Amino acid sequence: MRIAVCPGSFDPVTKGHLDIVTRASKLFDRVIVLVVINAAKTPSFTPEERVAMIREVIGDDLPNVEVDTFSGLLADYVRNVGAVAIVKGLRAVSDFEYEFQMALANKKLNPAADTVFLTTASQNMYLSSSLVKQIAQFGGDISDFLPPQIVDKVAGRLCKKEIQ
Numbered sequence: 546m547r548i549a550v551c552p553g554s555f556d557p558v559t560k561g562h563l564d565i566v567t568r569a570s571k572l573f574d575r576v577i578v579l580v581v582i583n584a585a586k587t588p589s590f591t592p593e594e595r596v597a598m599i600r601e602v603i604g605d606d607l608p609n610v611e612v613d614t615f616s617g618l619l620a621d622y623v624r625n626v627g628a629v630a631i632v633k634g635l636r637a638v639s640d641f642e643y644e645f646q647m648a649l650a651n652k653k654l655n656p657a658a659d660t661v662f663l664t665t666a667s668q669n670m671y672l673s674s675s676l677v678k679q680i681a682q683f684g685g686d687i688s689d690f691l692p693p694q695i696v697d698k699v700a701g702r703l704c705k706k707e708i709q
């Protein structure tokens with residue numbers, strides 16, 4: 546059983562994340578999408594809401610994918626579940642330096658797991674949760690960026706409706 550962990554903030558999950566998770570589910574026997582709680586960030590959605598949104602968009606489509614939440618060192622979680630890989634999406638060269646640093650640190654902390662980078666699909670190159678949130682805050686159309694099941698929830702939460 547080859548287990549992979551797909552970690553992230555997922556605040557909220559985007560079509561870009563979903564693409565990476567879907568492809569990871571074909572490469573590994575079991576994939577855990579891990580909502581990591583980062584005390585340094587101020588999220589728009591609680592960890593429970595983020596987990597629920599990911600579960601909703603995955604539905605019954607990916608039977609070998611599960612969703613969990615965690616606060617702590619990713620390398621510890623990966624060791625505890627016996628995962629062999631951490632799967633991350635790479636959008637652009639600008640992602641690389643930070644991701645490379647994290648991959649090396651995680652390898653040092655847990656030599657049993659490797660970080661696997663999947664290149665993002667070209668239509669998701671520019672996509673990020675923070676970009677989607679900015680657009681939503683000003684009432685912009687976010688339906689191309691998010692799985693359809695969560696568009697209304699995200700727009701309803703973030704739209705300030707005070708544009709003049």
Ligand code: PNS
Pocket residue numbers: 552553554555581583617618619620646647648650651
């Ligand atoms: O979606 P994000 O915010 O880019 O995800 C970053 C995340 C959650 C993968 C990263 O912050 C993380 O792994 N945090 C857990 C704490 C940890 O292990 N830090 C050291 C990484 S080397």
